Amino acid sequence: MSDRTPEQDWLEKARNGDDDAFARLVETYQTPVYNLCYRMLGESTAAEDAAQETFWRAYQNLKRYDPSRPFITWLLSIAAHHCIDQQRKRRLPLLELDEFPELDIADSSVPNPEKEMSHNQEDAALHQLINQLNPQDRATVILKYWYDCSEEEISQMLSLTVSAVKSRLHRSRQQLAEMLSSNPMLIVNERRTHESPAV
């Protein structure tokens, strides 16, 4: 019996030119890649384009992929670099608190307008916060807090030294905490805890 995972089989087939196998990889990793792009760029159309571009770049360079690294790490690295480049090319306008993005939350539970509104508020607030960081700091924070990546993994993904990652995280946390304390409007979670539950 083979110890190979389905992912390794798809990768092997994709490396040999099987487009359907690559499509399975896209299906498997679309959410983490899209989420990273969405958190980096703050806008669904730009995130879709960036995620599609990430998979295209992976498809083109599949033969350069080192199988000793997790495939998702490689994909996230491509996505992060692409989003950083996009951010450097054009500074996106910051989201205002009253501009709530339309989201497709992965866990679409029972429709609940109040809960959804609250989620959107949180997301907009979070975007407003992390959009203040420079693109590389933003990527560091997103990989750390959304993907639970270690400092070593982040350093490999973003081609930085471990000490540079540590210093970026330290600086970003300080910057975010200062913004949060100077703008009480952003603390939506605390407000939510005092709201009456939606029935």
Added chain:
Amino acid sequence: MNHQPYRTMLLDDKPLTPIEKEELSQHLASCTQCAQLDSSLRTLDREFKSAAMVAPAAGFTSRFQASLPARRKQHEYEQTRIIVISMASTAVATCITLAGFLLPIISPITILANLFADLVKLVNTISQFWIIIGSFFHAVPTGLSIGIALTISVWLSFTLLLWGITLYRITLKGIRTTI
């Protein structure tokens, strides 16, 4: 009051020893500035933990698959453009370099006159070559001349075919195929 060690403890987000925890806790109880930072960081961590993974709109994979032919074509077009631009740039650079070397020494009229003279010489050489070839075929036995002519024709056709395939691949398939 020295806040720096406590700010570093809070901002570095690393596990603390029991002694460090106790010291930090005592400091936070007496320092509003660091307590405010601690509160903001806790709120921040809560915000990050509660934020959902955002999924793309349905049909993401289908959209990727549908975009593949256009992306491949665009990629091939870009490769072809790169090779054409590189060749053209090389030709222009060579001409400019040659002009830079030759123009101070020889006048443009002399260069043109020399080129024309070389062209005439080339035409004469080709005519003489054909005369020699014609004499050769008259001199050798008919069977041998047909054999030589066939061999030359086959090799010439093969070379032309290879050249045609190469041009076709560069134009339609791009310079390098990735997958």
